[in-house]
Amino acid sequence: MEPLLLGAVIVAAGGFAFLNGFHDVSNSVAAAVRTRALAPTVAVLLAALFALLGALLGTSLAVFFVGAARGLPPGTNGLAILLTAVVAASGWNVLTWYRGTPSSSTHALLGGIVGAGIASRLTSGPAMEGAPEGFLLRLILPLLLAPVIAYLLAYLAVFPATWLLRHASPARVNRGNRMAQAVLTGVFALGQGLQDGQRTTAVILLALIGTGSADGVGIPMWVQVFAALLLAAGSLFGGWRITHTLGHRLVHIDPMRGSTAQGVGSAMLLVSGIVLHLPLSGTQVMASAIVGAGANQPFASVRRPRVVRVLLVWLGTVPATALLGAVLFLALSPLLQS
Template sequence: METLLLGAVVCLAGGFAFLNGFHDVSNSVATAVRTRALTPTVAVLLVAVFNLTGALLSTSLALFFTEAAIGLPSGQAGLGILIAGLLAAGCWGLFTWRRGKPSSSTHALLGGLAGAGAASQLTDGQAMAGAGQALLLQIALPLLLSPVVAYVLAYAMVFPATWLLRHSAPGKVNRGNRMAQSVFAGAFALGHGLQDGQRTMAVILLALVGTGYSNGSQMPLWVQVFAAVLLATGSLFGGWRITHTLAHRLVHIDPLRGMTAQGVSSAMLFVGAISLQMPLSSTHTMTSAIIGAGANQRFSTVHRPELARILAVWLGTAPVTALLGGIFFLALSPLL
């Protein structure tokens, strides 16, 4: 039974990676497509290639996540928690895609795992323990603060960008900013691969550690390639519902502000993944940067009702997925 459960974790983790790429490709392409810096086809191909590259470049975040969550129970109980968490995150991802709302796959996964862990404890099973402070300071806090930082930076960076280009002809400015957007779209996709690709790797590595197939000190190559390929494949299919929300329904944005939003969010993903080794939500970072750059105009361009709906989704992600994770674990518990 343990081998069967391990196989289920690997399959569900692959599905999570595919859905992550499918769901989050919008973050990379929305402003570039909206300002006509890239055509939709070229944008999606670019994102898929750089998502694949980013996921293959590093495993440091995955190894940290595995170490921080080392309190996951071993054996079938731990595998059950992972299965329930992945199912909860997948259901929430499909729901938010259907509604056309950007949401964090990382928040959904953490919420699902937390809910499943709580349900395990309620059923007199083993609980997840020993990782509370690390999860709070190194994972939860950066994820919560990144939208605020992205908004403020994007809003502020519009001022120097506008000042530097104040004497240039509008046509020349727009062409230059579209070229910069094309570069930043690839950079953001690379950062997304560095960040989100490692979530899938961490889940599989946790399952391997819990079943004794790995000691967690290094990432198996097949796990890294598996996660990278499925993330890139999901990106190729493209979740255009969310792209429409970010590019058309949320804020009116021009090439300069689109370039600023993508530049800020790309830099944050790289700093978080490489320098600080902290997980950041690509969805929250890009959405907040788009709102921040778009809000810095002489007239109001942010569609506030749509923003309120997106914020409601963000606030509801962790509680809803925690509830789903607990329900799924309770349903699975007779098999564990």
């Protein structure tokens, strides 16, 4: 049973990586496509390439996630928790893509793990041991605070950008900012690949550790390459429903505000991933930065009902995936006892 579950976890993790790229490529390309800085096809190709490079760039976040989830029970129960959590997160990604709503794949995965862990306890299986407080704080706080920080930074960054460009003609301002957006599309995709690729790497590594196939000291190269390739492959197909929401339905933005949002989002992902080694949701960072930059205009441009609906989805992600993860684990639990 254990080898079968291990194979299922690896396949499901690969599917999650593909859906992660498919779902989240919108974060990299939405602003640039909206302001016509890049053609859609070029933007997606650029984002996929840099997401691949980002996923191969480092492993510190994967090691962090493995440490945060070290209370996962070994053997079949631990594998079942991972499998049902990944399937729950993937299902949520498909649902939110279909609805055209940006949501956090990281929150979805965490919710699935929490729900499956609780269900394991209910079936008298091994319980997940509590993670150390330091890990919880480093995991939860950045994910909760990042949208607020991204909104405020993008809103405030419009002031110096407007002042610096105050004497330039509108045509020159738009041309220069579109060029900046073309560059920042790749930079943001690099940061998102750095963040998202390591989620899949951590899931597979946890499964390998749980079966004794890895010691957790190092990360097998094939795991990182596997996650990076599937993340990039998903990005190539591009979830345009969410791109339309980010670029058109939340707020009206011009090239200057688009480049400001992309600059803030890129800086946050790279600093958190490379310097601070903290997980961030690229979706929440970019959506919040776009709304923040767009809100700093002399006319009302934010479509508040749509923004509120997105916020409700963000708040509901963890409870929904926790419930789904628990249901899936309970459905799978008879096989674990056979």
